[in-house]
Amino acid sequence: MISDMTIELEWLPPFRGTEEIKCTSATLQVRFGSENATRFEDAWSRSVQNGARVSAYPLALWLASSWWRIRWEPLPSRIRLAPDEIPADANWRMSHELPAAGYGFIWPRLILASDGEAIRVSCRRSPALSPEPVRYLSEFDVFVPAQEFEREMDNFMDLVLRRLDFLGQTEMHVIWREVLAERADPDQSAARRLEARLGYDPDEAPLSLLEQMMELASEAGTSAADEIAPACAGSQPTDTLNEVMNLASQPGVPGRINVALNAGVDDLKSPPWQRDSPACACSPCIARFGWWATRR
Amino acid sequence: MEIQSDFGLTPPSAPRPGKTLCDEVEIQNRVEALELLRAGLQRGTFSAQERDGWPQNVWAVTKNGEALEAQLEGHGVYHGYPIAEADPFREKVLERWTAS
Numbered sequence: 001m002i003s004d005m006t007i008e009l010e011w012l013p014p015f016r017g018t019e020e021i022k023c024t025s026a027t028l029q030v031r032f033g034s035e036n037a038t039r040f041e042d043a044w045s046r047s048v049q050n051g052a053r054v055s056a057y058p059l060a061l062w063l064a065s066s067w068w069r070i071r072w073e074p075l076p077s078r079i080r081l082a083p084d085e086i087p088a089d090a091n092w093r094m095s096h097e098l099p100a101a102g103y104g105f106i107w108p109r110l111i112l113a114s115d116g117e118a119i120r121v122s123c124r125r126s127p128a129l130s131p132e133p134v135r136y137l138s139e140f141d142v143f144v145p146a147q148e149f150e151r152e153m154d155n156f157m158d159l160v161l162r163r164l165d166f167l168g169q170t171e172m173h174v175i176w177r178e179v180l181a182e183r184a185d186p187d188q189s190a191a192r193r194l195e196a197r198l199g200y201d202p203d204e205a206p207l208s209l210l211e212q213m214m215e216l217a218s219e220a221g222t223s224a225a226d227e228i229a230p231a232c233a234g235s236q237p238t239d240t241l242n243e244v245m246n247l248a249s250q251p252g253v254p255g256r257i258n259v260a261l262n263a264g265v266d267d268l269k270s271p272p273w274q275r276d277s278p279a280c281a282c283s284p285c286i287a288r289f290g291w292w293a294t295r296r
Numbered sequence: 297m298e299i300q301s302d303f304g305l306t307p308p309s310a311p312r313p314g315k316t317l318c319d320e321v322e323i324q325n326r327v328e329a330l331e332l333l334r335a336g337l338q339r340g341t342f343s344a345q346e347r348d349g350w351p352q353n354v355w356a357v358t359k360n361g362e363a364l365e366a367q368l369e370g371h372g373v374y375h376g377y378p379i380a381e382a383d384p385f386r387e388k389v390l391e392r393w394t395a396s
Contacts, residue, residue, distance in 0.1 A: 016375070017367070017369065017375060018367075018369060090384045090385070090387045090388055093384035094384050094385060094388075097382070097384055099380055099382035099383040099384070100383055100384050100385060102365065102379070102380075102383055102385060103367065104365065104367070104375070104377035104378075105380070106380045106382075107380065107382070107383075109382045126381075126382070127381070130381060132380065132381060
């Protein structure tokens with residue numbers, strides 16, 4: 001189901017913590033159409049609440065740090081192609097699952113993955129027997145058009161940054177300014193997009209791999225590179241890319257595909273991944289440990 | 297060095313007197329919390345990012361296998377809390393703690 005997205009903040013008296021945490025203490029509501037991802041059962045007050053009491057700062061910081069991967073990186077193919085709930089590895093989850101925002105807050109389990117045109121949002125309820133005092137209640141899957149997602153993210157970041165302005169230049173100011181500058185520059189944007197689709201955080205992809213992918217994009221087109229990059233994501237991305245390039249240089253096998261010419265044409269309103277099947281299934285899981293040193 | 301765990305913290309939901317997030321992981325007092333902080337520093341489970349010589353984060357695991365994170369608040373003063381079940385970083389802390 002295609003859905004709009006709304007993030008609402010109502011500022012609260014400061015929780016304890018750093019100045020950034022204090023001044024962005026808030027009741028947060030994240031809604032997708034009629035679904036509310038932040039509806040939760042509060043074990044301590046024994047009531048159901050519609051908005052989570054958190055600080056907006058860690059959420060904004062996580063969204064800014066993960067922006068390129070959330071916007072452009074799909075689910076790992078071994079998960080995308082399996083109908084059951086195979087968990088992604090921790091490295092992928094760190095950049096796509098909202099609880100990674102951390103800072104001691106209990107966040108709803110929202111999983112964000114992209115196919116380029118839309119962001120797939122999966123919300124999972126907390127386990128019924130969880131000992132944690134906050135249990136989120138919603139469970140749904142929706143697709144948010146990428147432009148709508150970007151717009152709502154930008155609005156949320158502006159709101160948080162305005163709140164932080166009186167503290168001077170915070171880490172959040174610096175990271176978001178970089179993201180905006182990269183988005184505005186076509187060359188940097190193209191590189192970040194490929195880097196994300198390869199499963200890397202900004203500046204983590206090997207330069208030679210990125211250059212190889214950029215060269216491929218200039219030869220075969222951006223769409224082809226966009227399809228190939230996630231298939232190469234994993235522990236041996238360069239080897240996988242070389243394998244793909246080798247296969248592409250082969251003469252191929254003659255064959256006939258028995259598909260009606262108008263297949264899929266009438267289906268443009270469906271989420272992209274319901275329109276056709278993913279092109280490639282050869283991506284192993286991502287296995288990196290970069291987060292350890294940079295976790296804040 | 298001082299640890300300020302969730303004793304008295306306003307948590308992300310309305311607090312009930314006498315009940316804190318640290319109760320959930322059976323940390324009863326500041327001495328236990330401080331021991332865990334020291335253990336994290338000794339085992340090397342802390343962040344590369346630092347402020348005034350103090351690591352921004354220190355991680356530890358309780359004897360019951362609960363992963364904890366301490367966040368630097370001031371000079372040698374940390375605020376500690378359990379890492380939420382759904383946080384994927386919890387898995388990394390448990391792995392690293394076991395390997396250290």
